[in-house]
Amino acid sequence: MIKFRAWIKTGNETDDYVKPMTIQQMIHSKESTFSLEQLNDLVDFEQFTGLIDANGKEIYEGDIIKFFGANKKIKAKNEFGIIVYKADRYGAGFNSIIQNKEHGYGGINIAQDIVVGNVHENPELKSLQRG
DSSP: OOEEEEEEESSSSOOOOOOOOOOHHHHOOOSOOOOOOHHEEEEEEEEEEEEEEESOOOOEEEEEEEOOOSSSSOOOEEEEEEEEEEEEEEEEEEEEETTTTEEEETOOTTTTTTTEEETHHHTGGGGGGOO
16 A cells, blocks of 8 residues: 655745545545645655664655665765655665765665654754765
8 A cells, every 4th residue: 555644835844744644535525625736736745665664663755764774885874864766767666865875776774774753843854964
């Protein structure tokens, strides 16, 4: 099942979290007066990666992770990264941006990495990315 979380775009550094509901609930809700196209202009949707971090927390786009591993591209440990979705000619998948560089496909180590916040509630953590 594809899951999303959503944040109301307020123009502030800290956006408001939207009450969880499925796309089906939005479509059939009497409370919603927005089409999905209009809603996209008002809300940031972030997709669940299908992965769970080392502490058992679901990992979504926009989450900030503490990265404990290293690979050929990223030589540092104990860095912070932002989860992004990327689609290109090689395929589509979730990735992490660490040190302002892409970690590579499968760049999330669920055995070690932990979610420490997200770009909406913890914008100060974005500055911890060194580049």
